[in-house]
Structure formats: structure tokens, C-alpha cells
Amino acid sequence: MAGEIPRAQPPPAEPDPVRDAHPYVLLWQWRRNPLRRRTDRLRAWIALGLALFVLLAAPAAMYAVGDTVHRHYRSTAEHEARTRDQRPAVLVHDAPRHPEPGSDEARETRYPVEVRFTGPDGAVRTGTTDVEPGLPADSTVLVWVDAAGEITGPPLTADEIRSRTMGWALLAFLGVVLAGLAAHGVAGLVLHRRNLAGWDAAWADTARRWTRAP
Structure with missing residues (x-):
């Protein structure tokens, strides 16, 4: 129809520098x-x-x-080194045994077990730490303890x-x-x-x- 404006057609595609890598x-x-x-x-x-x-x-x-x-x-590492130290702790009960004793997986596996230790204030405390499979009760392990007497992790290392x-x-x-x-x-x-x-x-x-x- 005369006088009717046709719809605009889309413009040509712009060059694509990635596609046309000339x-x-x-x-x-x-x-x-x-x-x-x-x-x-x-x-x-x-x-x-x-x-x-x-x-x-x-x-x-x-x-x-x-x-x-x-x-x-x-x-943070310096603060942790000042406020944390290793203390001996005694297992309250036996640690679970691994299904495959002596395997590589067993050597890498650790189980959470309740232990008893003496805090910085001299009071006897209990907490939970990860130990090797099969350790019997009354075995001694080393745990990291903070200034509040809670079991914690070791201070940050240089690699960390x-x-x-x-x-x-x-x-x-x-x-x-x-x-x-x-x-x-x-x-x-x-x-x-x-x-x-x-x-x-x-x-x-x-x-x-x-x-x-x-």
C-alpha cells in the first residue's frame, strides 16, 4: 500500500575480530x-x-x-605460635580399627577419639582429636592446645x-x-x-x- 513504511531490516552483521582474525x-x-x-x-x-x-x-x-x-x-601464624603448644593426651577408649589394616588407606585414615589432657591452667580436660586406627585406650598422643585449653590445630606453616x-x-x-x-x-x-x-x-x-x- 502506498505510503506504508516497510519494516526495517536488520543491519549487516558487524565484523567479528575473533572470527575474522585477519x-x-x-x-x-x-x-x-x-x-x-x-x-x-x-x-x-x-x-x-x-x-x-x-x-x-x-x-x-x-x-x-x-x-x-x-x-x-x-x-596470625605468629599469634598462634605464641598461644598454642603441644601437650600429651591419653585416649579415653579404643580407636576404631580400619577395615584394611596395613593398607595405604589405613595409614592415611584418622578417627576422632575422645582424649584426656592437662590444660594450661593445670586442670584435667577432655576433648576430641583425630588419631591412627586401632590405638588402644590409655595410649598417649600429642595434641595442640590453645590458651583457653581447647584442642586446636597447629600454627600456620610457611607453606600454608x-x-x-x-x-x-x-x-x-x-x-x-x-x-x-x-x-x-x-x-x-x-x-x-x-x-x-x-x-x-x-x-x-x-x-x-x-x-x-x-
Whole structure:
């Protein structure tokens, strides 16, 4: 029908730098050409800015978080070393036997058993600790006890501090990288919607001239 504006057709697919991995295609948003839009240039600048941000911020965040975490766990280890000590404890009853005595699994398995020990205040206390399978009652084992007289774990070792520090530092690095990727994706989505809106407006104006009644 004359005067009716046809529906806008979707714009041609934008170049995909990952799919079209040609060096000229990878830089298409930077080259001067009549089809380049302002949003294409803006998207290129955003990508460059985010790439520089990630290259600078990710190592900085990794170092800052790693240093903070290392100092925290080192202080924790020093405090634990001052407030914890090993004490002999006696099994109150027999430890369970492993179904396969002498096996590799049996050597690695530990069972929780109630033990009796003397706390830092000299009082006799009871608690639960993990012991080897098959130990009879009245056997003596060593347990770590804190300042409150509770059975606890040993102080953090240097390897544990290093492992936890590296883990948190790596998480900080990945967090910055993922934040940069997310920001790039959001910016690309906003600019793509802006392109679609501009395409609809241009098509509506052009179609009105094409469909004008003679």
C-alpha cells in the first residue's frame, strides 16, 4: 500500500575480530572508511582504555592483595605460635580399627577419639582429636592446645601462608580481568543498541521517501 513504511531490516552483521582474525580486520574500527560509525570509533577507544586499565590494574591489585593477605596470615601464624603448644593426651577408649589394616588407606585414615589432657591452667580436660586406627585406650598422643585449653590445630606453616597468599593474589588478578571483560561487554551492548536505534531512525526516514505516492 502506498505510503506504508516497510519494516526495517536488520543491519549487516558487524565484523567479528575473533572470527575474522585477519590483521586488517582486527583494526577495522581504527581505519578511515565511509562505513565507520562514531560508535565504532568509540567502541575501539573503550576497548583500548579497558585493555590498558587491565594491564596496569591487574598486577597492582595482585600485589596489593597478596601483600595484605601475607601480612595478615603471618601475623596470625605468629599469634598462634605464641598461644598454642603441644601437650600429651591419653585416649579415653579404643580407636576404631580400619577395615584394611596395613593398607595405604589405613595409614592415611584418622578417627576422632575422645582424649584426656592437662590444660594450661593445670586442670584435667577432655576433648576430641583425630588419631591412627586401632590405638588402644590409655595410649598417649600429642595434641595442640590453645590458651583457653581447647584442642586446636597447629600454627600456620610457611607453606600454608604462601599457598593462601598466592590464592588470594590470583583471585584479585582474575577479578580485575573479569571486571574489564564485563565492562567491555556492557559497553558493546549499549553501543549496539544505539546502532540499532539509529538504523531504525534512518530507515524510517528513507522508507518514507521511497514509498511516497506519485
